[in-house]
Amino acid sequence: MKRGTRKIETQLAVIGTGIAGFAASIFARQRGLDVAQFGHSGAMAYTTGYLDLLGVHDRRVRQDPWAALDELRQDEPQHPMSGLSNASIRAAFDGFTDALGDMGIGYTKAGDRNLSGLLPNGLAKPTFSVPDTMLPGITALERGAKTLVVDFEGLQGFSAKAFEVNFRDRWPELSSARLTFPGMENRQVFPEVLARSLETRATQEALAELIRPLLKGVEYVGLPAILGMHMPDEIRARMEEAIGARLFEIPTIPPAVPGIRLRETFERSFPEMGVQLEPQLKVAEVDFRPSGATLHLHGPMEDLEVEASAVLLATGRFLSGGLKSDQDSLSETLLDLPISQPQDRDAWFRQEYLDPRGHPINRLGVEVDGRFQPVAADGAPIHERLFAAGAILAHQDWVRQRCGAGLAIATAHAATESAAAALG
Template sequence: MKFDNIIIGGGLSGLTCGIKLAEQGKKCAIVSSGQSAIHFFSGSFDFLGKLNGQEVKNPLEAIKTLPDSHPYQRVGVENIARLAVEAPLLLNRAGLSFLGKADQNHFVLTPMGIMKPTWLTLDDFTRFEQKNTFPWKKAVILNFSGFLDFHTLFVQDGLKKFDVDSQVKNFAMKEFEAIRRNPSEMRSTNIAKVFDQGEDALNEFAEKVNLLSEGFEVVILPAVFGLFNKNVVANLKSKINKPLVLLPAIPPSVPGIRSQIFLRKRFEELGGTYFLGDNVEEGTLENNRLVAIHTKNHGDIKLEADHFVLASGSFYSKGIVATREKLYEPILGLDIDGDTDNEKWLDEKFFNDQPYMHYGVKTDSHFRALINGQPIENLYVAGSVLGGANALKEGSGAGISVLTSLHVAEQILK
C-alpha cells in the first residue's frame, strides 16, 4: 500500500500531524498500536507551566530562556508563536472547542483542589484568571454513589485554602444500579454512556442536582459527561440553575476519549487511513531514505510512503525502550540523545529533575531522524519521542506534542 505520508503513532502528536497534512490534500495513514495518552487527558493542554521551579505567566516570553536543545527553541520562538495560534483552530475544525492564549496561562482547578497553570482548556471546564482565589464561597461537591474515581475529600480539602465552605453529597439514580453493583463497571465511561443515550437520565440528574445544591453558590461534579456527544455538557449546564465546575476523574478520561474519537474522525473524514491495534516492527532503508515499514497485522504487505513521521511517544508508549544493558529506539535503531551509562539515567533524589526524562531520538535541524549520525531524508520526528525537555516538570507535554507535529507537517509540505 502506498501513501504520501505514514505516521507511526496515533496519539495527540500523530493525529495533529495527520490532520494538518490531510487538510492539504495529502494521502495519509496512521499506524497506532492502541490506547494513547489522550485517554489520561485532564481537560487542558499545557504549553509551559513551570520553568526552574517557578510558575510561568507568559509562556511565549518564557520559552526564549529555554536551552537551545529544547524542542521549542529548535522549532523557533517565532514559529512556535504562529503555530500556537493555529493549533486551537485545527482542534476546533475537529469539533473540539478549546480556549486559551499562548502568551498568558490561565488556571484550572485540579482534582486535588489546586489551581494549575495551563494553555488550552476544553470548553467543558471552567477557566480561572487568578491562582489564589475561587469565585464562590459556598460549594457543593456531588458524586455518584459507588463511583470511586472521584476523590471528593481531596477537592474539599483543597478548597479550604480558598476559604470556601464546601459540603460533599453522594446520590443514587436507578439508571446506575446495575453498574454500581460491580465497582469495576462503575467507571466514568459507563456513566457517560447513560447520559449519551437520551434526555430522560440527564433531566432526572439535573433535577437531583438542583435539589441538592439549594443554599450553595456553585456545583462541583466529576467530568463524566459527553463521551460521544459533545453537546451533553452544554445541555446539562442549561438545566442546572447554579454555576457548574467539572473536575477530571481518574482515567479513563471521558473528555480525553471524546477528544481521541473526534480527532480520529476528523482525520478519516479528510481521507486518512487509521490502522488501529497494529505495531510497526521494522522498516526498509535505502540510500538514507525509509521506503517502507512492516507491521505485525499486515505481514508481508509493505506500507510505503514518500515521507514518514515517528510520533511513537516516549518510554510510556515504548517509543523508546530502556533495559539494564541499553537505551534504544525499537523500530529502526535510531540514534538516541541519552547517556549510555545506565547509572546516570536517574537522580537518587526522586523529586529532582530526572536525566532520563530528557532523552529522546536524535534529529537534525529539520527534525529528521538520525541513524549513525546521518539523517534519514524522509523520516521526521515529533512529540514526546523527541529529547531535550522534561515535560512532566515543565508542564509542556501537550504543547510539545501539538506544536512539533505542526512544525514537522510544514517541513514535509515545503
C-alpha cells in the same frame, strides 16, 4: 488459510496515535498532504484533557508561558521547542484547537497567560488550553464563586469532599455533595460508563433533577469529567439549562474520559478528513529506500504494506513503547535510531528520587536537527524522508516542565512543515 496482504500508498505515514501523531495528521492534511496514520492505545487515555504549553521553567511555576519560552531558548537551546518561534507555536495551537472545534470538542484559544487547571484531588496546575467544558471551573476558582462539587456513590478516584477540603483555604464558598448516579444504584461506577450513559437525554434529565434541589444560591456546579463521550459542549449546555447553574467538568484520574473522548473524536473524524487511519495496528518494520519507505503491519486477519514517500515517527516514550531499555542501554524500539546516552547506567538517575532537577533518563530520546529529522552522531539525517515529533524527542522533560501537549503539537507542526517541504 493463507493471510492476504493489503497494500496502500500515501505521501506521509504518521506512526503513533498520541497527541503528536494526531496533531501531525491534522497539520499534514491542512498542508494538503495525503496521510495515513498507524498506532495503538498509548498515553492518550491517561491525559487530563488539558493542553499544557510550558507551565514550569527553572523550577518555578510560570504564569506567562511565552516569556518562559523566551527563557527556555536561552537556558536550554537543545530543547525541541527552543528552535521554534512563539509565533509558530501559537499557530500550531490555533491549528490544533480549531480542528478540534470543527470535530465537536471546543477548546479555549491560545491566550497570553497560563490557566489554573483544576485537578481531581483539589489542586490546580498551570496549563494553557482547556476543554470548554472545564473553563467555568477555572473561572469559578478565580472568582471564589459559590460552587457545589458533586461525586457519585461507587465512583473510585474522585472525591468531592477531598476536593472541597483541599481547596477550602483558597475557596471558602466551595461545598460538596454525593449522589447516586441515575440507574447505577449499589455498584461500582466508572467515569467512562457514566459518560456514555449521559449521552442520553433521559439520564441528563434524571441527573439534573437530582442536582437542582441541592443548589440554594450556588452559581457553579462541578462534576467529574463525564459529560458525554461525543458532544460534551452540547450536553453541558443542555444540562446547564436544566439545572439553572453554570456547569463544569473536573478531570478524573486515568484512564479518564477527556483522553478517550479525544481519541474517539479523532477516530470518528479522520476518515472524513481524508486520513487513512488504523488506530489499532502497530508498525512492525520499516524498510527505507531513497524516495521513501515501506511500512509492514500485521493485523489480526491480514497484513498491511504501506508505500510512503515520507515517515513521521511519533511513538512516544516508555509507556507507549517508543523507547525501551535493558540493563545496559536505552534504545528506540522501531527503527533503532541512535540515542545519545551516558556509558554508565548509574548516570540515568540522580541519587534522590525527588531531586528537583529531575532525572537525566527523562531527557534522553531521539536527537533531531532543526528540520526535526532524526540524526546520527555526526549530525547528518538518518534518512532524507524521516521526521520525528513529540515525547520521543531528546532534551526535554515534559512531565517536570508541564509541556506535554505543547511539545507534541508544536513539534508535529514543525515536522510536518519540513516533511511537506521535502515532498515538494
